[in-house]
Amino acid sequence: xxxxxxxxxxxxxxxxxxxxxxxxxxxxxxxxxxxxxxxxxxxxxxxxxxxxxxxxxxxxxxxxxxxxxxxxxxxxxxxxxxxxxxxxxxxxxxxxxxxxxxxxxxxxxxxxxxxxxxxxxxxxxxxxxxxxxxxxxxxxxxxxxxxxxxxxxxxxxxxxxxxxxxxxxxxxxxxxxxxxxxxxxxxxxxxxxxxxxxxxxxxxxxxxxxxxxxxxxxxxxxxxxxxxxxxxxxxxxxxxxxxxxxxxxxxxxxxxxxxxxxxxxxxxxxxxxxxxxxxxxxxxxxxxxxxxxxxxx
Amino acid sequence: xxxxxxxxxxxxxxxxxxxxxxxxxxxxxxxxxxxxxxxxxxxxxxxxxxxxxxxxxxxxxxxxxxxxxxxxxxxxxxxxxxxxxxxxxxxxxxxxxxxxxxxxxxxxxxxxxxxxxxxxxxxxxxxxxxxxxxxxxxxxxxxxxxxxxxxxxxxxxxxxxxxxxxxxxxxxxxxxxxxxxxxxxxxxxxxxxxxxxxxxxxxxxxxxxxxxxxxxxxxxxxxxxxxxxxxxxx
Numbered sequence: 001x002x003x004x005x006x007x008x009x010x011x012x013x014x015x016x017x018x019x020x021x022x023x024x025x026x027x028x029x030x031x032x033x034x035x036x037x038x039x040x041x042x043x044x045x046x047x048x049x050x051x052x053x054x055x056x057x058x059x060x061x062x063x064x065x066x067x068x069x070x071x072x073x074x075x076x077x078x079x080x081x082x083x084x085x086x087x088x089x090x091x092x093x094x095x096x097x098x099x100x101x102x103x104x105x106x107x108x109x110x111x112x113x114x115x116x117x118x119x120x121x122x123x124x125x126x127x128x129x130x131x132x133x134x135x136x137x138x139x140x141x142x143x144x145x146x147x148x149x150x151x152x153x154x155x156x157x158x159x160x161x162x163x164x165x166x167x168x169x170x171x172x173x174x175x176x177x178x179x180x181x182x183x184x185x186x187x188x189x190x191x192x193x194x195x196x197x198x199x200x201x202x203x204x205x206x207x208x209x210x211x212x213x214x215x216x217x218x219x220x221x222x223x224x225x226x227x228x229x230x231x232x233x234x235x236x237x238x239x240x241x242x243x244x245x246x247x248x249x250x251x252x253x254x255x256x257x258x259x260x261x262x263x264x265x266x267x268x269x270x271x272x273x274x275x276x277x278x279x280x281x282x283x284x285x286x287x288x289x290x291x292x293x294x295x296x297x
Numbered sequence: 298x299x300x301x302x303x304x305x306x307x308x309x310x311x312x313x314x315x316x317x318x319x320x321x322x323x324x325x326x327x328x329x330x331x332x333x334x335x336x337x338x339x340x341x342x343x344x345x346x347x348x349x350x351x352x353x354x355x356x357x358x359x360x361x362x363x364x365x366x367x368x369x370x371x372x373x374x375x376x377x378x379x380x381x382x383x384x385x386x387x388x389x390x391x392x393x394x395x396x397x398x399x400x401x402x403x404x405x406x407x408x409x410x411x412x413x414x415x416x417x418x419x420x421x422x423x424x425x426x427x428x429x430x431x432x433x434x435x436x437x438x439x440x441x442x443x444x445x446x447x448x449x450x451x452x453x454x455x456x457x458x459x460x461x462x463x464x465x466x467x468x469x470x471x472x473x474x475x476x477x478x479x480x481x482x483x484x485x486x487x488x489x490x491x492x493x494x495x496x497x498x499x500x501x502x503x504x505x506x507x508x509x510x511x512x513x514x515x516x517x518x519x520x521x522x523x524x525x526x527x528x529x530x531x
Contacts, residue, residue, distance in 0.1 A: 171399075178385050178396050184347060185383040190371035190400040190448065 005265070011141050013261045019149055019218065021257025022156035023211045027230055028237040028249040029163060030207035036180035036244040037200040040090060040101050044108035045208055045234060046227025051112060052078040052209020053216035053226075054120055057127050067127045068151060071213045075206040082205030086198045094197070109228075116224035126220035127213065152214050159210055160250065163203075167246055176200055180244060229273055233260075236280040242293025251291065298323045298483060299344070299375070299452055304353035304363075306343045313339040315507045316353070321452065321485055326478050328486045328494040330518075330528065331504035337487045338380055340504065341454050345377045346370045357452070372400050374451035378458060380487075382441040386430035390421055393429050393440055397447025406449055413480070414443045417473050435466040442470070446477065453477065454485045459493065471497055491528040495519055 005013075031045045042048075052074045059070040089108070093100040134147040167173040178186040179196040186193055211230075216222040237256050241248025256279065263275045283290060299321040306314040313336045321327045331337050342348045344355055346367040355363040362370055385393050394414070398407045415422040418439045424432060429440060438458055445453055455474070459467040467490070475497055478484050488494035495501060495515045503511035503524065511521060518524050 171395075174388075174392060174396060175399065177388060181385045181387055182383055185379065185385065186396075187347065187367040188345065188371065188377050188379060188383070189396045189444075190368045190403075191396075192366070192368045 008141070008143060009265060011143055013265045014258065015143075015145065015149065016264075017258035017261035018254065019152060019257070020260055021254040022152055023215050023230070024233060024237055024257050025160060025250050025253030026156060026207050026211035026214070028234040028241070028253045029160065029246070030204035030211075031231070031234045032204075032238045032241070032244065032246070032249040033167075033176075033200050033207070034204040035238065037176055038086075038090065038094065038197050040094070041105065041235065042201075042204070043102070043105040043231065044112060045204070046229070046231025047109055047112035047116075048078055048082065048205040048227075049208040049212035049215070049230060050222065050224065050227040051081070051116060051212070052205075053127070053212030053222045054116060055209065056213035057120075057125060057216060057222060060127050067129055067213065067217050068155060070127075071155065071210055074209040074213050078209035079202040079206035083198050083202035085205070086201035090201065091194065091197065113224045113227075120222075120224070122223055122225075124220050125216070125222040127216045127222070129217050148217060152218060155210075155214065159207070163207065164246065166203075172199065229276075233273075233276045236276045236283075238290075239280060240283050240290055242290030245290070245292040248290055248292035298358055299485070300354075300356040301340075301344065302354045302356070304340075304343060304350045304355060306339060306348055306350045308339075308348075312351075313507050314343065314350075317504070317507070317509050318353075319502050319509065319512070321483060323451075323483055324478075324481070325500065326474070326484045326486060326498045328488055328498035328501040329504055330488060330491050330494060330501055330524075332489070332527075334506075335504045336507040337504055338456055339507075341377055341456050341485075341487060344370075344454065345375065371448060372402075374449070376445045376448040376450035376453050378441050378445040378453065378455045380456040380460065382437045384429045384432075384437055384440050384444070386428070388429055389426055390429055390432070390440060391425040393444050394421075394425075394447050397444035398449075400448060403447060403449040407447070410447050410449060414446055417446075417476055418443050435462050435469075438462060438466070438470060439473075442473065442477075446482070450482060452483045452485060454487070456487045457489065458486075459488065459490050467493065491524070 027049055031042060034040060034042050055074040055077045056067055056070040059065050059073045060067040089104055093104050129148050131147040135144045136147055136150060137144050167176060175191045176196055178189060178191060179193050183193055233256065237252040238249055240256065241252025259279065260272060260275055263271045301317060301319045304314055304317045305312060317340060329337050329340065339348065343350055346365055350363050354361055357373060357375060385396065394411065398404050398410060420436060421439060421443055424436065429437065432440060442458060458470050471493055474484060486494055486498060495518055498515050500514055501518045502509055
């Protein structure tokens, strides 16, 4: 295998790494938020992502809305679905046993996948973007890029900046962080922690919905089972970044995207999914607390 | 203002508190004494609604509170400075204090409370931008108390604030307690340090193996033979 990589190949690797990284950052940040606050791993996170993609798909077809604006509808709808899921399902089993929480979220996978099959069939769909055929030429690196790729990066930056400000600078963000750092102390501050669970779950699934919409704009990748692999990767990313670390999920998501696109370019596309597990195993062996995680005090 | 009447409470199948009663009047400093494992922490957790009693009642200003969730109990003015500080380690000192003023009533008085607190604990003002986990043990305890004060409590419950602190710091913490009480906050103090607790308290209760075995004014307790023998080493 020749390991001579030309400059333009390298640029390609970086660009696709960042694009996929954006999707992973959004997905992993939501999963991480839910884990941080509730200490629950939402295995059905990928299904919320795909459901979010379908909502945007419908909104852009039936309401004729620009798919980038339909993201906001999807955020609202999936946010409410997330809030209801927490209230109706997770709250009832929270704190009973880890096994109950795991079985519940595994069960949700099948419920959501089958519901999506009924509503949208198993056909692979894509949300068509009005900018589909517009490309931008970059003189310096001599490369053509779909305009959508740039917009996807921009949207991700905007959404993540908003998320970051919400978590770090607002009162509710402070309450969310307090709940994730010390639940009973948060209760003693007068924080309604069950409300924080609900809000965080809704916010986490809303981020997943954003990821699903962007994914479906870029690729014909919208089908009911499409969320399984990305969710697994998101799980790898939050282990890589450090469980519960906001910045870890962002850096981890981008790093994972780059690692994946490098693996595709160097080893070939068949290795794409294997590297998630390779990274997961490596991190667990070398640094179980992740890049930004800290040892338990 | 606080009336605990015949409360029994358990963790799972293990009963910890047996028919415990106590009361606190406005303006007082009342202390709960007792050895390790007597159920002192369980009692304050039950008052705060972190644990619900099996039987008995808890009233605050004549209103039943034993079925309320913790955040509502905090909202009506009972605040706990928990054993072991329980600060938020990865937030700054300032953010910890802001969380103390989470309830709407407390938030309105935020600036004034901050001023008072920095007056009592000047070191917290110096360290307001530091992460709470970088503070020393004594400073963390001050932060925990200060955070409790930010909540504008009517009744401040402190669970073993002197635990693991150097004698000089213990003195400082107890002095600040008196200062806080003089500002009109009623204090319920849980302590193993019987000597010091009775020095500042008006009245005290003695809890042993989950039962109230004794109560009285500080001088009565100090004069009691059992207290003398078991707790004061006299």
